Amino acid sequence: MRKYLRAAVCRWISRLISNTLQVGVSSDAISDSSRRTFIINLFCLVGVLFTAPLGLLSLFHGYWLVGSGLIGVALLYIGNHIYLRRTQNHVLSGNIILYPLYGLMLYLVYSGGVNGTGHVWIYCIPPVSLFLHGLKRGLTEVLLFTVGLIVILFFMETPFDDLNFHPDLNSRIVYSFVLITFLSTIYEYISSRFNQSLQQVSRKLELAATTDPLTGLLNRRGLAQQYEKVNYSTSNVWLLDIDYFKRINDDFGHELGDAYLKTVAQELTRFLENEQALISRWGGEEFLIILDRPSIQLNLSERLIDVLKNTVVKTNDDQAIQTTVSIGLTMMASGEGIPKALGRADSALYEAKRRGRDQAIAK
Numbered sequence: 383m384r385k386y387l388r389a390a391v392c393r394w395i396s397r398l399i400s401n402t403l404q405v406g407v408s409s410d411a412i413s414d415s416s417r418r419t420f421i422i423n424l425f426c427l428v429g430v431l432f433t434a435p436l437g438l439l440s441l442f443h444g445y446w447l448v449g450s451g452l453i454g455v456a457l458l459y460i461g462n463h464i465y466l467r468r469t470q471n472h473v474l475s476g477n478i479i480l481y482p483l484y485g486l487m488l489y490l491v492y493s494g495g496v497n498g499t500g501h502v503w504i505y506c507i508p509p510v511s512l513f514l515h516g517l518k519r520g521l522t523e524v525l526l527f528t529v530g531l532i533v534i535l536f537f538m539e540t541p542f543d544d545l546n547f548h549p550d551l552n553s554r555i556v557y558s559f560v561l562i563t564f565l566s567t568i569y570e571y572i573s574s575r576f577n578q579s580l581q582q583v584s585r586k587l588e589l590a591a592t593t594d595p596l597t598g599l600l601n602r603r604g605l606a607q608q609y610e611k612v613n614y615s616t617s618n619v620w621l622l623d624i625d626y627f628k629r630i631n632d633d634f635g636h637e638l639g640d641a642y643l644k645t646v647a648q649e650l651t652r653f654l655e656n657e658q659a660l661i662s663r664w665g666g667e668e669f670l671i672i673l674d675r676p677s678i679q680l681n682l683s684e685r686l687i688d689v690l691k692n693t694v695v696k697t698n699d700d701q702a703i704q705t706t707v708s709i710g711l712t713m714m715a716s717g718e719g720i721p722k723a724l725g726r727a728d729s730a731l732y733e734a735k736r737r738g739r740d741q742a743i744a745k
């Protein structure tokens with residue numbers, strides 16, 4: 383029973399932590415904003431876990447100002463997390479973390495914190511600042527913070543001085559802070575470069591997975607993805623098939639067959655450039671087009687048939703490759719889904735082929 387209870391509590395805690403860290407993180411896990419949002423969540427969580435108990439401890443030892451400052455920061459971070467959860471505004475959320483943190487850390491150095499240990503917390507500044515504000519702005523802010531640190535340690539009379547530590551401590555605090563800043567800068571530089579190349583690779587992979595390499599049109603997967611993004615209400619679905627394409631391959635070779643497919647793809651794109659349309663190579667010599675039009679566009683498809691009939695691809699010895707296309711049309715209601723509409727378009731295309739090709743049939 384006790385074992386079961388312990389496992390349930392562990393599961394609940396790990397779910398709570400994971401939910402807290404994932405607030406506002408988009409599915410694109412390697413984007414900069416996702417990375418920053420994740421770090422803000424992490425910092426809010428760690429910040430609260432550190433500042434709240436330390437604040438209570440300080441209050442317990444009678445350090446009212448430090449204690450209430452720490453408790454205030456813990457409350458601010460809780461509020462910040464709720465704000466991020468509601469608005470997903472990671473820019474403002476990052477500022478809410480950082481600026482009070484700069485103030486709190488400078489105050490801890492100035493006052494000495496609890497028994498002169500305040501300065502030991504300042505080393506979280508460089509990584510957090512560079513993570514949240516990036517190299518340029520983060521480094522500028524850390525440099526300004528360092529100036530503040532130097533002013534407090536060397537040019538001000540502070541309660542920290544009254545604790546009579548060895549005079550070398552002040553310079554060591556600054557040196558070690560600069561060292562951590564340097565290491566954090568290198569780390570941030572490498573990780574942002576790595577992240578940039580990861581994003582480039584990811585974009586290339588995404589393109590390769592959604593595009594037909596021969597024609598540059600969308601492939602099936604790309605069409606399905608794009609259709610989910612666009613907001614077409616009732617639309618036209620055209621299934622276009624090149625007539626007697628096998629003959630082109632047989633008579634002129636596959637390479638010229640490929641050139642013909644590319645030319646058809648270019649002509650399709652040009653013909654539909656003023657339409658809201660998704661154009662894809664569905665496979666082989668078939669193209670699937672989704673057109674954002676509320677009524678069946680038979681005339682438009684017949685004009686396309688004429689354009690493609692007059693499209694000529696020349697071979698090296700100046701022979702003209704020319705053929706016709708057939709189109710099956712149907713309407714697709716929003717939410718109906720491509721497969722169902724495709725079934726009707728396919729049967730209309732079959733009918734167009736059966737009736738002698740070089741024509742459009744609507745179903």
Ligand SMILES: Nc1nc2c(ncn2[C@@H]2O[C@H](COP(=O)(O)OP(=O)(O)OP(=O)(O)O)[C@@H](O)[C@H]2O)c(=O)[nH]1
Nearest residue numbers: 623624625626627628629631636637639640666667
């Ligand atoms: N060059 C080239 N040919 C392809 C490609 N994909 C499919 N094909 C060819 O397209 C031809 C399709 O032939 P069929 O299905 O018989 O159709 P068709 O000759 O167009 O006849 P109908 O559709 O009945 O008018 C086959 O010869 C395939 O090899 C490609 O990417 N490049």
